[in-house]
Amino acid sequence: MTETKLKIALQKSGRLSEDSHNLLKKCGIGFGSGTGKLRSEAQNFPLEIYFLRDDDIPEYVADGVADIGIVGENVLAESRKNVEIVEKLGFGKCRLSLAVPKNFQFGSVKDLAAKRIATSYPNILRDFFQKNEISAEIHTISGSVEIAPSIGLADAVCDLVSSGSTLFTNGLREVETVLNSEAVLIARPNLDETARKILEKLLFRIKSVKAAAQNKYILLNAPNDKLDEITRFLPGIKSPTVMPLAETGWSSVHSVINENDFWEIVENLKNAGAEGILVLSIDQMIQ
Ligand code: PRT
Ligand code: ZN
Secondary structure, rough: OOOOOOEEEEEEEOOOOOHHHHHHHHHHOOOOOOOOOOOOEEEOOOEEEEEHHHHHHHHHHHHHOOOHHHHHHHHHHOOOOOOOEEEEEOHHHHEEEEEEEEOOOOOOOHHHHOOOOEEEEEEHHHHHHHHHHHOOOOEOOOOOOHHHHOOOOOOOEEEEOOOOHHHHHHEEEEEEEEEEEOEEEEEEEOOOOHHHHHHHHHHHHHHHHHHHHHHHEEEEEEEEHHHHHHOOOOOOOOOEEEEOOOOOOOEEEEEEEEEEHHHHHHHHHOOOOOOOEEEEEOOOOOO
16 A cells, blocks of 8 residues: 655745745755756655645645645735645745835825836736725736836836845835745645644654744853852743752753743843853654
């Protein structure tokens, strides 16, 4: 009997490819992805991988050609396909924004009424204008949206932004966010029991990798008379580990801290008398 495999669609080459591949790798799933390859099989997990253009992923998943996929929320929302968002993945972050030429007098989105807006996201933009009760002319173009105003094709644009430098170099100013986006894991509706079980196994690993990415492992030496103060800054998973050092009067303290609070905690620890502070990345964090 052949083993049932979960079929996953990944972007073949583009901004989400590397992070998608790395995520699976950190989940302990190895596979080949040589150039020109359209399909691969994981060596140690019941997973079959399809490499596709990102725009095709929602449709492949909705139609059941693939069971799950990794795609940007922007592409998913534009596709209007019926799939389930299983997990946000924390990479590929960007926003779909409206931007106007620098000399455009912009007070509110109402100022875009009757204007020509160039975008590759007509469905999302149409919904946005409808919600804001604005009637504007949407011009759908598939790429290089940011040059549309300078060549007289549009009065404003609605495009993806991350750092903002593309808009800036094209003399455009971001004025309104239409959609915030990141890469998400999607699944087709009505996955059968076996497929759902494999997905749950994969999801467990993904959550462990995500948790690990948000946390750091910290080790330090502390004089025993400062231990109370120092451990107050270190909640840990349950509580910090404290072990005696070979040198009397000193202890080694181990704990896990959130990446967001990292610098503040390190400063507090130093001020409280901690020495030899080491901070390590965590590969997986099982919760
Ligand atoms: O070939 P394929 O169709 O698979 O790929 P693609 O060319 O359509 O997409 P790709 O690889 O460029 O992007 C894949 C996904 O990455 C997008 O759908 C988003 O979900 C996400 N993403 C994250 C971005 C960006 N950040 C981003 N900055 N996608 C595009 N950009 C572009 C944007 O269009 C603009 O041209 O980068 C430019 C703006 O960047 P900044 O930093 O100058 O603001
Ligand atoms: Zn694309």
